Amino acid sequence: MSIPVPQELLDFIKKHEKFIIVGHKDPDGDCVGSQLAMASALKRLGKNAVVCSAGPFNRSEIALYRNRFANVVKDEDRLDAAVIIMDCSVTMRTGDMEDRLKGLPTAIVDHHQGGDRCAGSQENPVFIDPSAPSVTFLTLALIEALGLVPTEEEAKLLFLGLCTDTDFFRHIDSTGYETFAYASRLIKAGANPKETFHFINGGRSFASRRLLGVLLAGSRQYFDGKLILATEEYHEIQRFGLESRDSDTLYRLLQSVSGVEVVMFIRQETPTRCSVGLRSMDKIDVSTIAASFGGGGHKNAAGVTMEGTIETIYPQFLDVFEKIF
Numbered sequence: 234m235s236i237p238v239p240q241e242l243l244d245f246i247k248k249h250e251k252f253i254i255v256g257h258k259d260p261d262g263d264c265v266g267s268q269l270a271m272a273s274a275l276k277r278l279g280k281n282a283v284v285c286s287a288g289p290f291n292r293s294e295i296a297l298y299r300n301r302f303a304n305v306v307k308d309e310d311r312l313d314a315a316v317i318i319m320d321c322s323v324t325m326r327t328g329d330m331e332d333r334l335k336g337l338p339t340a341i342v343d344h345h346q347g348g349d350r351c352a353g354s355q356e357n358p359v360f361i362d363p364s365a366p367s368v369t370f371l372t373l374a375l376i377e378a379l380g381l382v383p384t385e386e387e388a389k390l391l392f393l394g395l396c397t398d399t400d401f402f403r404h405i406d407s408t409g410y411e412t413f414a415y416a417s418r419l420i421k422a423g424a425n426p427k428e429t430f431h432f433i434n435g436g437r438s439f440a441s442r443r444l445l446g447v448l449l450a451g452s453r454q455y456f457d458g459k460l461i462l463a464t465e466e467y468h469e470i471q472r473f474g475l476e477s478r479d480s481d482t483l484y485r486l487l488q489s490v491s492g493v494e495v496v497m498f499i500r501q502e503t504p505t506r507c508s509v510g511l512r513s514m515d516k517i518d519v520s521t522i523a524a525s526f527g528g529g530g531h532k533n534a535a536g537v538t539m540e541g542t543i544e545t546i547y548p549q550f551l552d553v554f555e556k557i558f
């Protein structure tokens with residue numbers, strides 16, 4: 234069983250011979266995995282495909298793939314090319330790539346909330362399903378609809394995206410049976426869950442564990458513990474380095490606290506700009522909260538980048554949560 238892939242997208246791939254595959258800036262395993270597996274499948278169909286990313290490749294589980302991405306779209310790559318945007322629905326999120334993609338026929342493969350508002354066309358097809366657990370899930374459906382079975386490497390890349398976006402299937406509820414059917418096909422094609430788990434969770438630096446300690450010690454509870462706020466000051470970046478960041482583990486640890494409904498993590502990225510991450514356990518839709526500040530994401534995982542400092546930003550969110558709790 235497979236989810237239906239829009240015919241326009243299959244026609245788009247058949248029609249074009251040359252592709253530029255881009256994803257969002259600050260890529261994750263889902264973004265990298267879907268881009269690389271897509272490029273590999275297109276090459277097997279005799280097409281030309283380049284993968285581009287604005288980076289940075291900070292997350293340890295994707296650092297290995299950095300060298301396979303171009304960080305600019307070259308003129309010769311643009312010539313007669315079509316674009317496939319993966320894991321985001323707006324060219325703005327591709328970072329520096331945006332201007333270089335203008336005017337080219339563009340397909341979108343995405344699973345973000347809000348992306349579903351993009352209208353597709355024959356020339357610019359969209360394959361957007363916010364209920365999909367990962368874009369690699371949609372990419373497998375697409376590869377299969379093109380008449381291919383994933384190679385071992387493609388299966389490993391697709392499985393990596395499925396595991397990172399679902400946090401190793403923890404976000405799958407009783408509606409997610411299809412995810413396991415897809416996972417089963419990927420394992421049959423060569424993916425290895427044990428290996429992928431160690432790949433995602435192992436290999437951390439000692440400094441990254443100490444940074445977690447600092448962030449945990451500084452976290453605070455609000456609204457009888459329904460909200461937990463963690464913050465990372467700018468000087469911690471100097472102290473521990475960007476490669477020590479591991480927000481997934483921080484969220485996981487704080488989400489295990491009894492009674493918590495939302496974890497908010499604010500990082501002072503530069504002296505004047507912060508990133509705000511929001512994770513909810515179940516019923517609270519943090520994507521609409523992030524969207525009200527100009528960001529986006531999924532119901533249970535969303536974020537936004539804002540001008541300001543931690544001290545000026547967190548009270549604005551407390552005002553919003555006050556109305557919810």
Ligand SMILES: [Mn+2]
Nearest residue numbers: 263320368398
């Ligand atoms: Mn994703």
